[in-house]
Amino acid sequence: MNFKGHLLDLSKPKVMGIINCTPDSFFAGSRTSKSKELVAKTALMLDEGATFIDIGAYSSRPGAPFVSQEEELRRLVPSIELLVKEFPELLISVDTFRADVASKAVDIGACMVNDISGGNLDPNMFSFVAKNQVPYILMHMRGTPKTMASLNTYTNLILDILSELQVKIKRLNELGLNDLIIDPGLGFAKDLEQNYEIVKHLKSFECLEHPLLIGASRKSMVYKLLKTTAAQALNGSTVIHTASLLNGASILRVHDVKAAVEAVKITTLLKN
Numbered sequence: 293m294n295f296k297g298h299l300l301d302l303s304k305p306k307v308m309g310i311i312n313c314t315p316d317s318f319f320a321g322s323r324t325s326k327s328k329e330l331v332a333k334t335a336l337m338l339d340e341g342a343t344f345i346d347i348g349a350y351s352s353r354p355g356a357p358f359v360s361q362e363e364e365l366r367r368l369v370p371s372i373e374l375l376v377k378e379f380p381e382l383l384i385s386v387d388t389f390r391a392d393v394a395s396k397a398v399d400i401g402a403c404m405v406n407d408i409s410g411g412n413l414d415p416n417m418f419s420f421v422a423k424n425q426v427p428y429i430l431m432h433m434r435g436t437p438k439t440m441a442s443l444n445t446y447t448n449l450i451l452d453i454l455s456e457l458q459v460k461i462k463r464l465n466e467l468g469l470n471d472l473i474i475d476p477g478l479g480f481a482k483d484l485e486q487n488y489e490i491v492k493h494l495k496s497f498e499c500l501e502h503p504l505l506i507g508a509s510r511k512s513m514v515y516k517l518l519k520t521t522a523a524q525a526l527n528g529s530t531v532i533h534t535a536s537l538l539n540g541a542s543i544l545r546v547h548d549v550k551a552a553v554e555a556v557k558i559t560t561l562l563k564n
Contacts, residue, residue: 293427293471295383296403302503302542305560307552308344308385309337310509310545313367314351330371331378338379341553346545347371348387352408352437364393369400376401385429391416398426408480409433410460422467429473429505432457434481443481449489450496457500473543475505479513487513491532494539503542508532510547530555538563
């Protein structure tokens with residue numbers, strides 16, 4: 293896959309580190325607002341083995357307050373500009389559902405768009421990424437972060453998700469974009485049991501013929517099951533990451549890069 297001239301083989305799993313330029317992300321450890329802190333956190337993630345940094349400025353946690361496009365850009369643009377200056381070869385993924393925000397981020401150095409809405413929240417997103425040939429993370433979600441919890445009724449969980457994703461993949465292909473990464477959307481319009489069902493049957497997503505990204509890091513599917521907190525959910529997250537890698541995941545989107553890289557190394561040996 294081509295990321296602004298960087299050709300990457302995603303058949304070998306990669307790790308994506310999460311940085312949130314928000315005051316209200318569900319995991320406080322991912323929040324970054326000061327320049328020195330942003331640079332230090334990014335440097336640490338790269339040192340620990342991250343291939344990508346995913347940076348966002350709008351929390352998608354259930355019940356998160358509305359953030360205007362202007363505020364999202366105010367938070368995001370200086371952060372991306374700083375990272376591009378400090379780490380010229382850095383592969384930056386921008387976490388946004390707004391095409392205009394994605395456009396600005398790509399203009400100043402981002403090489404990929406991570407859209408939690410799968411194009412649902414901005415009708416211009418698909419045309420933007422296709423026209424500009426920007427690699428796109430297509431996530432499965434229904435509704436919005438505020439309504440998704442009530443939209444988790446499926447006739448057949450895996451088949452329904454695959455069908456909904458296939459419709460969007462077809463649209464993107466018809467627009468001329470083939471550089472896609474699929475995220476089944478753990479925690480988005482799925483209840484706790486459904487999340488684990490997806491991990492269990494992750495190999496079913498291979499029929500889509502695109503790399504798979506898993507975002508389970510410190511989510512409620514971990515800490516609610518274990519009756520703990522996001523801050524104490526590293527071990528549980530690593531278990532899910534390990535299972536996902538064994539079942540075909542190509543990218544782990546994580547808060548804790550070192551643990552994820554270790555999971556990649558061990559599972560790679562186990563699979564070979």
